Amino acid sequence: MTNSYALRVEDLKVYYHTSGGPVKAVEGVSFNLERGEKLGLVGESGSGKSTIALALMRSHKPPAIIEEGSIILGETNLLDLNEENMRKTRLSGISMIPQGAMNSLNPVTRIKKQVVDAISDHNLKLKREKKELFLKDLMQSVGLDSNVLNLFPHELSGGMKQRVCIAISISLKPQVIIADEPTSALDVIVQRQVIETLSKVQEELGAACVLIGHDMGLMAQFADKIGIMYAGKLVEIGPVNDIFKNPTHPYTRLLIESLPDTNEKRPLIGIPGLPPSLLNLAPGCSFCLRVEKENKNEIPWVEISKDHFIQKCDICSDYGKTKK
Amino acid sequence: MKFLRLINNNRMLTAGAITVIFVCFFGVVGSWFVDRERADVGAGRPAQPPSTEFWLGTDQQGRDVFADLVYGTPGTLKIGLIAAVVGVGVGTILGFISGYFGGYIDNLIRFISDVFMTIPVLMILIVLASLLDVMSNTMLGLLIAAFGWMGALRVTRAQVLTMRERAYVQVAKLNGVNDMEIIFKEMIPNLLPFIAASLVGASAGAVLASLGLSALGLGPQNEPSIGLTIFWVLHYGALIRELWWWFMPPIIVMVLLFMGLFMITAGLDRIANPRLRTTV
Amino acid sequence: MAPLLEANKISKEYVSGTFIKKRNLALRNITFSIDETPPSITAIAGESGSGKTTMARLLAGILEKSSGDLLYKGKPISSMNSVEKITFKKEVQTIFQDPFEVYNPFYKVDHVLTTPLKKYGITSNKSDSDKMILSALEEVGLRPDETLGRFPHQLSGGQRQRIMVARAFLLRPKIIIADEPVSMVDASLRATILEELKLLREKYGISIVYITHDLTTAYQVADNILILYKGQVVEAGEVEYVINDPKHPYTKLLVDCIPQPNPDVKWGKSSESTNIENRIPNECNNNCLFCIKDGNTDSLTPMYQVNKTRTVSCVSYNKSKVCDNEDISSYFLKPKI
Numbered sequence: 001m002t003n004s005y006a007l008r009v010e011d012l013k014v015y016y017h018t019s020g021g022p023v024k025a026v027e028g029v030s031f032n033l034e035r036g037e038k039l040g041l042v043g044e045s046g047s048g049k050s051t052i053a054l055a056l057m058r059s060h061k062p063p064a065i066i067e068e069g070s071i072i073l074g075e076t077n078l079l080d081l082n083e084e085n086m087r088k089t090r091l092s093g094i095s096m097i098p099q100g101a102m103n104s105l106n107p108v109t110r111i112k113k114q115v116v117d118a119i120s121d122h123n124l125k126l127k128r129e130k131k132e133l134f135l136k137d138l139m140q141s142v143g144l145d146s147n148v149l150n151l152f153p154h155e156l157s158g159g160m161k162q163r164v165c166i167a168i169s170i171s172l173k174p175q176v177i178i179a180d181e182p183t184s185a186l187d188v189i190v191q192r193q194v195i196e197t198l199s200k201v202q203e204e205l206g207a208a209c210v211l212i213g214h215d216m217g218l219m220a221q222f223a224d225k226i227g228i229m230y231a232g233k234l235v236e237i238g239p240v241n242d243i244f245k246n247p248t249h250p251y252t253r254l255l256i257e258s259l260p261d262t263n264e265k266r267p268l269i270g271i272p273g274l275p276p277s278l279l280n281l282a283p284g285c286s287f288c289l290r291v292e293k294e295n296k297n298e299i300p301w302v303e304i305s306k307d308h309f310i311q312k313c314d315i316c317s318d319y320g321k322t323k324k
Numbered sequence: 325m326k327f328l329r330l331i332n333n334n335r336m337l338t339a340g341a342i343t344v345i346f347v348c349f350f351g352v353v354g355s356w357f358v359d360r361e362r363a364d365v366g367a368g369r370p371a372q373p374p375s376t377e378f379w380l381g382t383d384q385q386g387r388d389v390f391a392d393l394v395y396g397t398p399g400t401l402k403i404g405l406i407a408a409v410v411g412v413g414v415g416t417i418l419g420f421i422s423g424y425f426g427g428y429i430d431n432l433i434r435f436i437s438d439v440f441m442t443i444p445v446l447m448i449l450i451v452l453a454s455l456l457d458v459m460s461n462t463m464l465g466l467l468i469a470a471f472g473w474m475g476a477l478r479v480t481r482a483q484v485l486t487m488r489e490r491a492y493v494q495v496a497k498l499n500g501v502n503d504m505e506i507i508f509k510e511m512i513p514n515l516l517p518f519i520a521a522s523l524v525g526a527s528a529g530a531v532l533a534s535l536g537l538s539a540l541g542l543g544p545q546n547e548p549s550i551g552l553t554i555f556w557v558l559h560y561g562a563l564i565r566e567l568w569w570w571f572m573p574p575i576i577v578m579v580l581l582f583m584g585l586f587m588i589t590a591g592l593d594r595i596a597n598p599r600l601r602t603t604v
Numbered sequence: 605m606a607p608l609l610e611a612n613k614i615s616k617e618y619v620s621g622t623f624i625k626k627r628n629l630a631l632r633n634i635t636f637s638i639d640e641t642p643p644s645i646t647a648i649a650g651e652s653g654s655g656k657t658t659m660a661r662l663l664a665g666i667l668e669k670s671s672g673d674l675l676y677k678g679k680p681i682s683s684m685n686s687v688e689k690i691t692f693k694k695e696v697q698t699i700f701q702d703p704f705e706v707y708n709p710f711y712k713v714d715h716v717l718t719t720p721l722k723k724y725g726i727t728s729n730k731s732d733s734d735k736m737i738l739s740a741l742e743e744v745g746l747r748p749d750e751t752l753g754r755f756p757h758q759l760s761g762g763q764r765q766r767i768m769v770a771r772a773f774l775l776r777p778k779i780i781i782a783d784e785p786v787s788m789v790d791a792s793l794r795a796t797i798l799e800e801l802k803l804l805r806e807k808y809g810i811s812i813v814y815i816t817h818d819l820t821t822a823y824q825v826a827d828n829i830l831i832l833y834k835g836q837v838v839e840a841g842e843v844e845y846v847i848n849d850p851k852h853p854y855t856k857l858l859v860d861c862i863p864q865p866n867p868d869v870k871w872g873k874s875s876e877s878t879n880i881e882n883r884i885p886n887e888c889n890n891n892c893l894f895c896i897k898d899g900n901t902d903s904l905t906p907m908y909q910v911n912k913t914r915t916v917s918c919v920s921y922n923k924s925k926v927c928d929n930e931d932i933s934s935y936f937l938k939p940k941i
Contacts, residue, residue, distance in 0.1 A: 187651035217863030270796030491705035500723035513710035
């Protein structure tokens with residue numbers, strides 16, 4: 001049986017065990033990614049999206065524990081691998097560009113050494129000239145000149161540092177790239193450069209990509225598929241056009257409606273209430289609580305149109321719908 | 325219930341606190357039950373091993389070792405406390421003034437501090453010891469403080485330099501709060517954990533310094549202290565003579581004290597540095 | 605109507621280094637003003653390094669200018685006596701960008717609300733203070749029982765920032781300088797906070813200076829906008845036109861790079877437009893800050909008046925009249941309030 005998916009996440013649960021009880025940061029998230037597909041994972045702070053990124057790389061640390069679920073990269077379930085094999089898979093099979101990646105470059109080492117360090121742990125033995133060529137090609141693929149290799153991080157601008165991080169993450173041609181808010185500290189022009197670079201390298205590699213963030217504008221520009229996280233659960237996932245034109249879950253609807261644009265001036269509407277605390281989260285629909293309703297039953301995960309799934313809660317599903 | 329959870333989460337800190345408190349109490353409570361005269365020369369026959377009358381025996385000069393321990397411990401603790409409080413206190417206040425106001429005052433204070441740091445403490449103390457007829461535990465405490473305030477100054481100054489640029493200080497200024505109030509109301513409360521840790525560390529350092537100085541004979545000779553005991557232990561060669569009941573007890577008490585102080589520091593560290601925690 | 609807050613030919617230079625001095629000209633000769641009536645919302649937009657944060661700090665009185673004058677009610681700040689200075693601090697309030705750093709972690713959030721009331725002598729007793737604080741919190745849509753009595757780390761970023769808006773409003777200022785007030789807040793709360801600022805203008809006549817790098821929210825919130833590039837105003841005027849019909853090549857570049865939340869409206873073809881080195885318009889070989897290769901020149905291209913509410917600093921518009929009034933805000937749209 002050939003598995004055409006690059007990544008399959010099934011019912012992933014990640015809890016932080018605190019002295020006050022478990023904080024259910026990720027509560028049963030499932031999604032599939034085909035080869036070369038770009039998924040945008042959106043959510044407020046505390047929705048669990050960064051936890052998913054760490055869990056996919058198995059880079060999470062106690063008190064975060066993966067309680068249940070599977071993460072299947074190609075044919076392998078990453079959660080079945082031992083520590084050594086997982087280490088080999090990181091960067092070569094699945095790689096991550098962490099949040100604030102610009103600050104994860106070692107300030108006292110030249111770029112070349114940092115890239116080489118990352119690769120060398122993976123037994124990629126290259127002769128001298130081939131290595132130079134490899135590094136030069138790598139830099140060019142992210143739009144940087146090869147002289148960047150001899151510079152220190154502080155001599156580069158924010159956008160350039162970020163592109164170096166992208167380069168490191170694609171150096172071993174992984175099948176999946178995870179980018180956790182890669183442009184959060186960058187200006188709008190540089191942001192476009194970085195996202196376009198990411199898009200280009202991902203296409204050239206044929207790798208699947210998960211872009212985590214909260215900027216729906218960026219998602220509209222970059223993603224093929226968008227997943228909305230709320231209170232640790234995936235409440236809606238679907239093709240990007242569907243999400244923007246036909247948002248179905250009330251939270252998604254509110255999110256799309258609150259997006260400002262530059263077409264006309266109108267009153268800005270936010271989403272009322274606060275995201276829930278993930279500690280001692282009540283069972284059932286978490287969005288209901290936000291709009292002062294209640295549904296304690298297990299909410300079904302329903303496919304409403306091709307590849308478009310939502311958490312269908314009958315109580316709050318009509319919230320905020322304006323009568324046409 | 326919440327109190328018990330607090331203790332359980334900070335086991336190191338609690339253990340350290342209990343140990344130190346025990347050592348303090350040992351001295352304080354013990355003095356209610358043991359006569360002061362028994363810690364003087366000639367209370368009993370010299371160099372006697374432990375017996376029912378003298379629980380830890382007597383030393384070469386006839387002192388009741390147990391009584392000496394009971395009265396010596398608070399003596400040493402007094403030195404440590406005075407040295408720590410005065411040293412950290414002065415250092416912190418100067419650190420605030422230096423860090424917050426900057427400019428000439430900063431340069432002046434730092435110059436004085438740097439000069440003090442280069443003075444060889446031991447030599448000064450030898451000179452002072454020979455000049456002074458009588459030294460008391462308090463005086464020794466003050467002397468140690470006089471050469472120990474510089475550390476607190478440096479670190480406080482560094483902290484203040486950082487805090488001065490923090491947004492909440494700017495907001496306070498915009499709120500019309502004057503400089504003194506900013507120091508006392510905005511900055512000091514945030515430094516309290518750090519000051520507490522400094523005090524603990526300084527106490528340990530001061531006690532150690534007092535032990536060393538007294539052992540060399542430079543400390544007070546008229547009041548009991550553990551350091552003085554060690555001086556006499558060395559003077560009369562108790563180790564060679566295997567008078568174990570004389571030299572072991574003070575060592576054990578001091579080890580307990582240092583262990584306790586160390587555990588408190590480690591415990592405070594765990595609270596202050598969230599990354600060291602494995603549970604939330 | 606005499607302007608309330610005036611920045612008159614303000615420049616700010618940062619000097620660093622002990623022996624070899626490095627100079628950084630953060631603001632070059634900026635002149636604009638804010639009137640008391642009608643209350644306006646002016647956006648100052650730019651990327652990092654444009655000088656917008658410096659501008660915010662200067663207007664708030666936190667930073668000292670290198671040259672030029674900052675006048676409040678016609679009087680230069682530097683020559684104000686202490687009473688006038690207190691009035692200035694009270695009437696020109698600031699909201700900062702980071703909703704966490706602005707709180708002293710030792711105190712409950714009530715501290716930032718009670719301190720200014722005490723210090724500026726607005727209320728003399730506790731019950732009056734409490735009343736004012738409650739009404740300010742309600743004004744920004746916060747429930748006092750959910751916010752007062754808590755420590756900063758117990759509240760979300762959005763709540764903390766709204767408390768800061770309440771704090772700014774508490775002293776009934778005439779102008780609020782908002783330095784990127786929502787960039788560190790979740791997207792869903794940004795709209796709420798910005799709407800609150802707009803409401804403060806409508807209900808209480810408070811003018812807002814909104815400093816941001818996000819042109820979309822600037823478009824929605826402001827009447828007029830100034831685009832800063834390396835300390836110079838490159839384009840200014842009515843926000844609807846500046847954003848939807850940018851004249852200066854830098855503004856065009858910025859607007860092109862806005863990620864529109866619509867999958868049908870993608871960024872244009874990359875190639876030349878985002879390649880910063882190739883952004884110089886072909887016709888231009890002028891010595892202006894934007895076009896010059898090394899990006900550093902002391903000569904300033906003058907502002908040209910394109911129409912009644914638009915000005916551009918670009919030689920491509922030298923057919924238009926050069927602005928004779930140095931104050932750019934005289935070419936702003938007067939808001940109808």
